[in-house]
Amino acid sequence: MSRLSLSLAINDYDHVRDLLDARIAVTGIDLVPSVLPVEEIFYRTTHYQEWDLSEMSLAKYASLRSQGDDRLIGLPVFPSRVFRLSSLYVKAGGGVASPGDLRGKRIGVPEWAQTASVYSRGWLAHDQGVALTEVEWVQGGVNQAGRREKVAVRVPEGVRYRPSPDKSLTAMLLDGEIDAILSARPPAPPAGREYEIVRLLADFETVERDYFERSGIFPIMHLIVMRRDVFNANRWIANNLIKAFTQAKDASIARLEDITCSHFPLPWMSQRAAEAKAMFGGDPWPYGVAPNRVTLDAFLRFAFEQGVCHRPMQADDLFPPEVSAAVRV
The missing domain is CATH 3.40.190.10 (Periplasmic binding protein-like II)
Incomplete structure (x- = not known):
């Protein structure tokens, strides 16, 4: 056969x-x-x-x-x-030290429909009390400019969301044009600037374990x-x-x-x-x-x-x- x-x-x-x-x-x-x-x-x-x-x-x-x-x-x-609470990146010494500090800030995402972003935005909204409408969302490639959404999305009314096709999210974070990056693929700063970008949650494993124990979400x-x-x-x-x-x-x-x-x-x-x-x-x-x-x-x-x-x-x-x-x- x-x-x-x-x-x-x-x-x-x-x-x-x-x-x-x-x-x-x-x-x-x-x-x-x-x-x-x-x-x-x-x-x-x-x-x-x-x-x-x-x-x-x-x-x-x-x-x-x-x-x-x-x-x-x-x-x-x-x-x-992957537990994705490790995927929030900020500029070292940039004034964002906790998830609550993201209210009123600009967060870059590679795509609105990236799976990692969906989980992390859900965690921010439901667990940390940071609503989608309290953030300005900027879409672009993490380390290369020009990335686009692959599927049609319906960004909710009242949510500020804009594409930025001409500059990478990493460059924007380094230049102060956004305040954080939420991405599965980490930012890759140019040589000599590697230590300017850090994780928002340094002890992310402890936070992720606690979240799993409370929510059951893996x-x-x-x-x-x-x-x-x-x-x-x-x-x-x-x-x-x-x-x-x-x-x-x-x-x-x-x-x-x-x-x-x-x-x-x-x-x-x-x-x-x-x-x-x-x-x-x-x-x-x-x-x-x-x-x-x-x-x-x-x-x-x-x-x-x-x-x-x-x-x-x-x-x-x-x-x-x-x-x-x-x-x-």
């Missing part, structure tokens, strides 16, 4: 690598991988759907779905998750999407892919936990893995809808409030019914 060949665009992750080099096989499927930077994957997927499967920004995918664009379907496989940045025509022609492939991605992820975590030899060039990795398992109740990187419902529903609420999503949505709206429930035997 012939196997189905599917193209996959994804970044380079240890928890996916066993799939890419075929140490773990997908039942009935041969993957043809392209390992690329995520920004390139997102652009080419959003506009052209060049691959059968691809990594995708959660915000961009949710925005498209909320607008009735159903060319892609989601799989509850999340290759990138931010999902990216998911795997599939072209709908590919899915409709072979609906069995969705769960086969999820199983294989899960096996690859579990193998990666096993390497982290292995104390026999060092699989990663950092000390105490097994101890950190054990701490993460304890913190997250067993699986530190869960796939599937049910174990991620709190995070997904919170994200979708933030995204609708911010105009990234054009209608209210819930976690189940992102995925076909075949993958929304775990199979138990």
Whole structure:
């Protein structure tokens, strides 16, 4: 029986690598991988759907779905998750020392619909009491001028938001034209000026742990999407892919936990893995809808409030019914 060949665009992750080099096989499927930077994957997927499967920004995918664009379907496989309270950058000694100081200030974002920005704006509004309307938002490339939104957004009435196509956010922060940057990709100041930009939250891990314990939100940045025509022609492939991605992820975590030899060039990795398992109740990187419902529903609420999503949505709206429930035997 012939196997189905599917193209996959994804970044380079240890928890996916066993799939890419075929140490773990997908039942009935041969993957043809392209390992690329995520920004390139997102652009080419959003506009052209060049691959059968691809990594995708959660915000961009949710925005498209909320607008009735159903060319892609989601799989509850999340290759990138990052607590993003470390992604707020300010000028050293510039007068912004706490989140509350951002009221009345100018914050640069690479895109209104960047997933990291959605979570961080949600945290500012709901946890820190800094409303969207209390900030002037400036959109532009972090380290290169000219970046544009990839999806249509509906910035809420009363929110001040403007593009700045002619200058990077990093240059604007250094020159005092904005007061902070909120971005997944960190600013890269020119040589000699590296210490002029610092994180707003120096002890961000403590703040992020506290936020997780109170909210249950472990931010999902990216998911795997599939072209709908590919899915409709072979609906069995969705769960086969999820199983294989899960096996690859579990193998990666096993390497982290292995104390026999060092699989990663950092000390105490097994101890950190054990701490993460304890913190997250067993699986530190869960796939599937049910174990991620709190995070997904919170994200979708933030995204609708911010105009990234054009209608209210819930976690189940992102995925076909075949993958929304775990199979138990």
